[in-house]
Amino acid sequence: MHDLTRTTITSMEAAEWCGKKHNELLKDIRRYISQLGEGKIPHTDFFKESTYVTEQNKALPCFLVTKKGCEFIAHKMTGQKGTEFTARYINRFHEMEHKKLPCPLNPQIASDVADLGRVTERVMKNQGSAPHKIAEAFKMISEQFGIQLPDDFVKIPEYEQMSMTELLTGSGKD
Incomplete structure (x- = not known):
């Protein structure tokens, strides 16, 4: 981060x-x-x-x-x-x-984003969500507060990256 x-x-x-x-x-x-x-x-x-x-x-x-x-x-x-x-x-x-300011600028916003992230993580874990789905949700929350996270913040497991064609034809990665 x-x-x-x-x-x-x-x-x-x-x-x-x-x-x-x-x-x-x-x-x-x-x-x-x-x-x-x-x-x-x-x-x-x-x-x-x-x-x-x-x-x-x-x-x-x-x-x-x-x-x-x-x-x-x-x-x-x-x-x-x-x-x-x-x-x-x-x-x-x-x-x-020039990245001279902390992000986010307002400490209250930082606290709000952190709290919202923790609540989201807890709820999603209780519902059985995959870790990358929780990361996607946190990235969305952050962006709503004007916080840009790196493009590679969310790591999608390889098994979820298979295309529908690969799944239907059985020509997926071995």
């Missing part, structure tokens, strides 16, 4: 930098996504839908904002707030690119 990299910030963090309430930034992002859609431009290069869990254990919507998404937001802002937002996102992404 030493290859963790973070490639997004949360819309909560972006809202704080913008000096906006989170729900106001969510409205803006949804409007941007709609406008991008009208132009047939994929919004996932800028904003990725996600959720976060509140202290009351309630899942609420948020977005993972890419560097391009921050640039998009910054271009919509003017004046002092626009300047401050631009400086913050530029500094943050440069730090992430």
Whole structure:
């Protein structure tokens, strides 16, 4: 897990930098996504839908904002707030690119991801899930928090990599 990299910030963090309430930034992002859609431009290069869990254990919507998404937001802002937002996102992404920041940035998020991973592992083990399926679930959880795990994080056993053709024809590996 030493290859963790973070490639997004949360819309909560972006809202704080913008000096906006989170729900106001969510409205803006949804409007941007709609406008991008009208132009047939994929919004996932800028904003990725996600959720976060509140202290009351309630899942609420948020977005993972890419560097391009921050640039998009910054271009919509003017004046002092626009300047401050631009400086913050530029500094943050440069730090992430040079791996100077721990991942994830917020210790509470790290704790939440770890807790969610442990609960997922326990539930999946109780249901008899294979270790690689548990790893796949943890990778998915991590990505929802903006944590990129290495491509080879999930090791699929060779017997599960056989194609259906090999299984049906009996021409599998010996």
